[in-house]
Amino acid sequence: MSITLLEAKNVGKRFGGLTALSDVSLTINKGEIYGLIGPNGAGKTTFFNVLTGAYTPNSGEFVFAGSALPYGKPHEIVACGIARTFQNIRLFREMTALENVMTGHHLRSNSTLWGILAQNRHARDEERLITERAYEMLRYVGIERHATTLARNLSYGDQRRLEIARALATEPQLLSLDEPAAGMNATETAQLRELISTIRNDGVTVLLIEHDVKLVMGLCDRVAVLNFGRKIAEDVPAVVQKNHEVIEAYLGSSHAH
Amino acid sequence: MNELAEAVPWLGSRNPKAARAFVLALMLIAPLIAVMAGNTWVRILDFALLYVMLALGLNLVVGFAGLLDLGYIAFYAVGAYTWAFLASPHFGLHLPFWMVLPLGAFFAAIAGLILGAPVLRLRGDYLAIVTLGFGEIVRIFMNNLNHPINITNGPQGINMLDSLHLFGWDISRNLQITESFRINSLVLYYYVFLLFVVGSVYVIRRLQVSRIGRGWAAIRDDELAAKAIGINTRNMKLLAFSMGATFGGVAGGLFGAFQGFVSPESFSLMESIAVLTMVVFGGMGNLGGVIVGAVALSLLPELLRSFALPVQEAIFGHVLLDPEVLRMLLLSLAMILMMLLRPAGLLPAHARYSKPELATAGKGKA
Numbered sequence: 001m002s003i004t005l006l007e008a009k010n011v012g013k014r015f016g017g018l019t020a021l022s023d024v025s026l027t028i029n030k031g032e033i034y035g036l037i038g039p040n041g042a043g044k045t046t047f048f049n050v051l052t053g054a055y056t057p058n059s060g061e062f063v064f065a066g067s068a069l070p071y072g073k074p075h076e077i078v079a080c081g082i083a084r085t086f087q088n089i090r091l092f093r094e095m096t097a098l099e100n101v102m103t104g105h106h107l108r109s110n111s112t113l114w115g116i117l118a119q120n121r122h123a124r125d126e127e128r129l130i131t132e133r134a135y136e137m138l139r140y141v142g143i144e145r146h147a148t149t150l151a152r153n154l155s156y157g158d159q160r161r162l163e164i165a166r167a168l169a170t171e172p173q174l175l176s177l178d179e180p181a182a183g184m185n186a187t188e189t190a191q192l193r194e195l196i197s198t199i200r201n202d203g204v205t206v207l208l209i210e211h212d213v214k215l216v217m218g219l220c221d222r223v224a225v226l227n228f229g230r231k232i233a234e235d236v237p238a239v240v241q242k243n244h245e246v247i248e249a250y251l252g253s254s255h256a257h
Numbered sequence: 258m259n260e261l262a263e264a265v266p267w268l269g270s271r272n273p274k275a276a277r278a279f280v281l282a283l284m285l286i287a288p289l290i291a292v293m294a295g296n297t298w299v300r301i302l303d304f305a306l307l308y309v310m311l312a313l314g315l316n317l318v319v320g321f322a323g324l325l326d327l328g329y330i331a332f333y334a335v336g337a338y339t340w341a342f343l344a345s346p347h348f349g350l351h352l353p354f355w356m357v358l359p360l361g362a363f364f365a366a367i368a369g370l371i372l373g374a375p376v377l378r379l380r381g382d383y384l385a386i387v388t389l390g391f392g393e394i395v396r397i398f399m400n401n402l403n404h405p406i407n408i409t410n411g412p413q414g415i416n417m418l419d420s421l422h423l424f425g426w427d428i429s430r431n432l433q434i435t436e437s438f439r440i441n442s443l444v445l446y447y448y449v450f451l452l453f454v455v456g457s458v459y460v461i462r463r464l465q466v467s468r469i470g471r472g473w474a475a476i477r478d479d480e481l482a483a484k485a486i487g488i489n490t491r492n493m494k495l496l497a498f499s500m501g502a503t504f505g506g507v508a509g510g511l512f513g514a515f516q517g518f519v520s521p522e523s524f525s526l527m528e529s530i531a532v533l534t535m536v537v538f539g540g541m542g543n544l545g546g547v548i549v550g551a552v553a554l555s556l557l558p559e560l561l562r563s564f565a566l567p568v569q570e571a572i573f574g575h576v577l578l579d580p581e582v583l584r585m586l587l588l589s590l591a592m593i594l595m596m597l598l599r600p601a602g603l604l605p606a607h608a609r610y611s612k613p614e615l616a617t618a619g620k621g622k623a
Contacts, residue, residue, distance in 0.1 A: 052485065078487030086485070092478035094542075095471070099610045103471040107487030113496070116467040117460060127467065131615040148613055170487050 002029035005205050006051075006082075006174055011060035013043075013050050013229075020046040021229045023060070028174070033196065033206045035220035035237075037213060039249055042226040044209045045087065048178055051207075052084045053077040065173065079107060083172035085163045087179045093152035097143060097162050100151050101134040104169025134169065141165045141195060157188040164195065168204070175199060176207040181215050193219055213250075217241060225249065288447040298559075299443040303515060305555040306450035307508050312535040312551035313457050313544070314504025319533065320542035320608075321470060322497035323477025325385045327529050328372065328392025332502040334399060334524035335368050336361035336509020338409065341519045344419035347410065351419055358510045365506025366499040368395070373498030377491055380480075392529050399521040414520025421449065421514040429517075446515055453511065457504055458544060464500070465544075471610045473497055527585075534588060538595055540602025549603055554591065558584040 006028040013021040021043045028034045038044050049055045051062060053074035062069040070076045078084075092100050109130060115123040138144040141161040146154055151162060160180055167175055177196070181189045189212065196219060200206050210216045216223060217237040224234040227249040233240050240246055291298035315329045339361035343352045372391045376384055403411030420429030428449060432440040464470050472493045475483035484490055513519050531554070539550020562580040569576050578586075595602070 054481075074484040075487045075489050078485065084485050086482065090479045090482035090485075092475050092482065094478055094608075095474055095610055096613075098613055099471060099474075102468075102611050103475045103483075103488075104486050106468050106472050106475075109468050111468055113469065116463055116469060119463060123467070127612070128615045130468070131611060131613065134611075166486060 002032070004028070005030040005065060006207075007063040008047075008051070009060050009063065011047070011050060011062070012058050013046055013055060014058050019229050021050065021057075024226070024229070024231050025060075026224050026231060026234055028205060028207060029222075030173075030205055031200065031203065032221040033200050033208060033219055035216040035223040036207065036209045036226065037211075037216050037223060038226035042249075043229040044226055045178060046229075047226065048084070048176060048209055051077075052082060052176065075107075078170050078172070081171075081173035082176060083167035083170045083174070084176045085160075085167050085178055085180060087182060089156075089159045089163055091151040091159055091163060091166070094150065096148050096150055097138060097154060097158075097165075098131070098134050098147040100162055101137050101165050101169050102130050104137075104166040105130045105133060107170050137165045137169055138162075140168070140198075142191075157184060157191070160184070160188075160192065161195070164199075168199070172204060174205045174207060176209070178209050179211055180208070181210060181212045189215060284451060288444045292441055292444055296441065296443055299441065299447060301556065301559045303443060303446050303450055305552050306447065306454055307512055307515070308532065308535060308555045309454050309548050309551040310450075310457055310504055310508040310511075311532045312539070312547045313454070313461060314501045314508070315532050316536050316541065316544070316547045317461060317464075317473075317504070318497050318501035319536055320547065321465065321477065322473040322494060324494060324497060325381065325388070326372075326498075326501070327385045327389035327526070327533065328395070329388075329501070329505060329532055330524045330526075330529040331372075331392040331395035332365040332368055332505030333509040333512065333528070334395055334519075334521075335365045335502075336506035336511075337513040337519045337523070338399060338415075338509075339364050339506070340510040340513035341415040341418055344514070345415055346417055347415045354421055354423070354510075354514070358507055361510040362503045362506040365502040365509065368506075369499035369502030370495055372502075373495045377494055389526065389529075392524075392526060396521050396524050396526075399524070409521075412521060414518060414522075416518040418513050418517045418519065420517060421446070421511070423449070429514075450511060450515075453507065454548075457507075458548075461544060465608070466610060466612055469493070469496065474608075474610055531588070534592060538591065538602060540604040542608045543602070543604050544608075546602050546604035553603070554588065557591070558587050561587055 004027050008024055008026050011021055011024045012019070024043070024047060036044050036047065046055070050057045053070070053072055053076070056072040064080055064082065069080060092103060095103065109126050111123040111126050135144065135147060138147050141164055143154070143158050143161050143165070146158060151159065154162060164177070164180070181192055184192060193215060196206055196208070208216060208220060220237055222235065223237050223240045225232050225240060225243070225246045232245045232249060233243045288299050288302055291302050311329070311333060314332070315326065318324050318326045318329070340357050342348055343350050343357045343360065372388065376387050379387060399409045400412050402409040409415070420427055428445040429442050431442050432445060434440065472483070472488050475486070475488055476490055476493055480490060535551040535554045536547050537550070538554055539548065540546025562583060565578070565580060565583050566576060569578065
C-alpha cells in the first residue's frame with residue numbers, strides 16, 4: 001500500500017462564467033510519476049496554477065503530506081515542498097546557470113542581512129555550501145559545463161534542464177513539471193525522460209503535465225485525464241488508454257465505437 | 258574596483274594590475290590636481306563623490322531589484338534634514354556625526370519602507386509615477402512645514418549646519434601642518450567622502466554576492482519565477498527600498514554637513530532624474546559602471562560649462578546660453594547618444610551574483 005503525498009479534494013476554479021475546473025479530486029502517491037493529460041483547454045494548466053498558488057481555488061482544497069496547503073501564496077507552497085517549472089521557460093536571464101540554481105537555494109538558506117554584511121562564519125559557510133550544492137545540481141541534470149554561461153545564452157534543451165535544476169534546489173517532495181517536453185526533438189525528449197526517471201528514483205515524486213501522450217504513457221505510473229475541467233479517468237496508463245471516454249475526448253466520438 | 262580597472266581604455270584588458278593601480282592613484286591624487294585649478298574644482302569633485310553614493314544606492318533599487326524609482330532624492334532630503342534638525346542652531350541641537358549619520362540613514366530606511374509598502378504590486382511605469390509623486394510629496398512637505406509650527410523653516414531652508422567633526426577634529430577648517438603647508442578643507446572632505454564611497458561599495462558587494470542579492474536579481478529578471486522558487490518578493494522588495502534609501506540618507510547627511518545649508522530646492526525632481534541618468538548612463542546593475550556614470554555626468558557638464566562661457570564670449574561677444582540651460586541640454590544629449598550607441602550603458606559588463614571559485618573543490622570530482 002502506497003502512502004498518499006498529495007490529495008486534491010473537489011477542487012473547482014471559475015473565471016467569470018467559464019468553469020475551468022469542476023470538482024477535480026485526485027491523489028498522488030509518494031514516489032510515483034503521476035501524469036496529468038487532456039486535450040487543449042481541458043484545465044491542466046489551471047489545475048497546476050491552483051496547486052502552486054498562482055490562482056486561488058473557488059472550492060475544494062489540497063492536502064499535502066497530511067496538512068492543508070495555503071492558498072494563493074506561491075512562496076509558501078514552495079516552502080511546503082512543491083516545486084514547479086513553467087510551460088514557457090522562465091529563467092533569470094541575466095544570471096548564469098550556476099546563479100540560477102543558487103537562487104533556488106534562497107528558500108533553504110537563512111543568512112540574515114547582518115550576517116551577510118558582517119560576513120560572519122555562518123554566512124560564509126552557507127555561501128560556499130550553496131555554491132557547491134548548485135554545482136552538484138548542475139552536474140545532476142548534466143549541464144555543469146555551462147555553469148558560468150548566462151541563462152539566456154543556453155540552448156533550449158539546456159534551459160529546460162536548468163529550470164528543473166533550479167526547482168530541485170528548493171528541495172521539494174513533489175516536483176511539478178508543466179509540459180517539459182514542449183518544443184523538444186526526439187533525442188532531447190529521450191534525455192528528459194531519463195532525467196525524470198532518475199529524479200523519481202532519487203525519491204522525489206513527480207507530477208507531469210504533458211501533451212506528448214507517448215511520453216506520459218511510457219513514463220508515468222498512473223495517469224489522470226482531464227476534459228472540460230472534469231476528471232474523466234484515473235488509472236495506470238494501460239487501462240486509461242482503453243477508456244472510451246478518453247479516446248472520445250482525444251479523437252472524437254465516432255472513434256469510440 | 259575590478260570593474261573600474263577593466264574600464265580603463267587599453268590598459269584594462271592588457272594589464273589588470275597596472276590598471277588597478279592607476280585607478281587607485283587617480284582616486285587618491287584627483288583632488289590634489291583639482292586644487293591647482295582652483296577650489297571650485299575640488300568642490301565639484303566632492304559633489305561628484307556624493308553623487309556616486311546616491312547612484313550606488315539607487316542602483317540597488319533600480320539596477321539590482323529592477324524597481325524604477327523616480328523619487329530617490331527624497332531619501333537624500335531625509336538624510337540632509339536629519340542633519341539639519343539634529344546638528345544646527347535651528348533646534349539648538351548639536352549631536353555628533355556618529356549619532357546623526359546613522360539616525361539619518363535609519364530615518365531614510367523608514368521612509369524607504371513607507372514608500373515601498375504601498376507600491377509592492379506596481380511595476381514599470383506605474384511604479385515610476387508613484388515614486389515620482391512620493392519624491393515631490395517629501396519636497397513639498399519640507400517646503401511647507403514652517404506653519405503652524407516651524408519645523409523645516411520652509412523655503413528659506415535651514416542654515417549654519419554643523420560641519421563634520423570627526424572626534425573633535427573639524428574638517429571644514431584647513432589643516433595647518435607647517436607654517437607654509439596646509440591641506441585645504443575641501444580636499445579633506447574629498448578623502449572623507451571617498452572613505453564613505455569605498456565603504457558603500459564594500460557593503461553593496463557583500464549584498465550582491467549573497468542570497469539577498471540573488472533574490473533581488475531574481476525579482477528583476479522574472480517576478481513570477483522568483484515567487485515560484487520560494488522567494489518572498491514582498492520582503493525582498495521592501496528590503497531593496499530601505500537598503501537603497503539608507504545610502505541616500507547617509508549621502509544626504511554628508512551633503513548637509515558639507516554645504517552647511519539645506520533647502521527644499523536642492524531636492525527637486527530634476528535631481529532624482531539626474532541620479533537615475535547616472536545609473537543608466539554608466540550601466541545599470543554594474544557597480545563600476547554606476548561609479549563611472551556618476552563621476553562622468555557630474556564632471557562633464559562642469560567642464561563643458563567652464564569652456565562654454567569663454568567660448569561663447571569669444572565667438573558672439575556675449576553669453577547666449579545660460580550654463581544651467583546648457584547643462585540640461587548636454588545631459589539629454591548624452592542620454593540620447595548613449596541610447597543610440599551603447600543602450601546597456603558605458604560599462605554593460607555582466608554583474609556577478611556568485612563566486613564560482615568557492616566551489617573549486619567540488620568542481621573537479623565527477
